[in-house]
Amino acid sequence: MKKIIWIDSDVHKKQEIRKKIAITALINNFTDIIVREEDQEIFQKLGKFNLISLSEGKIKMDDGQGEHIEIQDKTDEERAKALEGKMDYVLVSAENWKVIPVENLIAAFQNSKSKLLVKVNNVEDAKLFFETLEVGVDGVVLSTVDFNRINNLRRFMDEFEKGSLSLVSARITKLKPLGMGDRVCIDTCSMLNVGEGMLIGSQSNGMFLVHSESVESEFADTRPFRVNAGPVHSYILAPNEKTKYLSDLKSGDEVLVIDSQGSTRPVILGRVKIEKRPMVFLEAEYEGRTFNIILQNAETIRLISQEKPVSIVDLNEGDSVLVWMDDKGRHFGTKVDESIQEK
Numbered sequence: 001m002k003k004i005i006w007i008d009s010d011v012h013k014k015q016e017i018r019k020k021i022a023i024t025a026l027i028n029n030f031t032d033i034i035v036r037e038e039d040q041e042i043f044q045k046l047g048k049f050n051l052i053s054l055s056e057g058k059i060k061m062d063d064g065q066g067e068h069i070e071i072q073d074k075t076d077e078e079r080a081k082a083l084e085g086k087m088d089y090v091l092v093s094a095e096n097w098k099v100i101p102v103e104n105l106i107a108a109f110q111n112s113k114s115k116l117l118v119k120v121n122n123v124e125d126a127k128l129f130f131e132t133l134e135v136g137v138d139g140v141v142l143s144t145v146d147f148n149r150i151n152n153l154r155r156f157m158d159e160f161e162k163g164s165l166s167l168v169s170a171r172i173t174k175l176k177p178l179g180m181g182d183r184v185c186i187d188t189c190s191m192l193n194v195g196e197g198m199l200i201g202s203q204s205n206g207m208f209l210v211h212s213e214s215v216e217s218e219f220a221d222t223r224p225f226r227v228n229a230g231p232v233h234s235y236i237l238a239p240n241e242k243t244k245y246l247s248d249l250k251s252g253d254e255v256l257v258i259d260s261q262g263s264t265r266p267v268i269l270g271r272v273k274i275e276k277r278p279m280v281f282l283e284a285e286y287e288g289r290t291f292n293i294i295l296q297n298a299e300t301i302r303l304i305s306q307e308k309p310v311s312i313v314d315l316n317e318g319d320s321v322l323v324w325m326d327d328k329g330r331h332f333g334t335k336v337d338e339s340i341q342e343k
Helices: 015-027 037-043 074-082 099-109 123-131 147-160
Strands: 004-008 032-034 050-055 058-061 064-070 089-093 115-120 139-143 167-188 196-203 206-211 226-231 235-238 242-245 254-259 263-286 289-296 302-305 308-311 320-325 329-331 334-336
Touching: 004 015, 004 115, 004 147, 015 032, 015 037, 015 147, 037 050, 064 074, 074 099, 089 099, 099 115, 115 123, 123 139, 123 147, 139 147, 167 254, 167 289, 196 226, 196 289, 206 226, 206 235, 206 289, 226 289, 235 254, 263 320, 289 320
Parallel strands: 004 032, 004 139, 032 050, 064 089, 089 115, 115 139
Antiparallel strands: 050 058, 058 064, 167 226, 167 263, 167 320, 196 206, 196 235, 196 254, 206 302, 206 320, 235 242, 254 263, 263 289, 302 308, 302 320, 329 334
């Protein structure tokens, strides 16, 4: 669940403090920062980020504009509601917060092109407004001189934005060596743990959990940042349950890592390696549905079987492996209600 996070650096009279807030934001990968006009030229040298200007209630940034309204009574709430659909961003704040006005605004802005943000000064309030009426606000603006609260917000967001998918154990029905093919290795900017991998497959509605190269092997050194994903035609599951072809991946893309319990997290793709390698075909069945995957025929390629990573060399027909299934097809990577068959 992706939320908008802005960090307000314009919260102290000393530029030195404002600068440290901006630096702390960047260290924590918060790249939307409100910056006082007199600081903008200096702060832009700190790193690449989206500079937001907030002055006299007007919000200006590269990708839109908005207004900031301080809610003191029902009239202010109505003023904020009136901006729905007219502004890209509507930021609201109040001296003594009450949840009811936010609930009313969330209801008013639901399914709107306008993004509703709330100003907060701690993680607890951010959590509260993200969960209000279940859907929550679109984002928060953290306004604080406490650098630890920025660090804490990063830790909270990492947990909050974790997703989960349901995996099932499918029975292998066919396993045979093939000829040569163009195989894709996905090298990420993150270290992957034992039990983690990526969802890969020949069909977009049924993918196998292909394990990372984080397991010790007598044949090759570990590459805990890598998933040897299979041939160029295969699908990979990306964030927001979209799919991509392995051949389309490029450095800087975001891909999805999943563990054997179904917990997911996004990671940045650092490099794609395509090389000719011998292939192996694997087919599995679950409750009458059949899926397949083609992988490099090598000992270091592993799927999850019986809750542990097992090399395809050691897998046999009748063994079970973890699979993610969906009931929708894909068109250009996005779910569609259409009859689509992939074999």
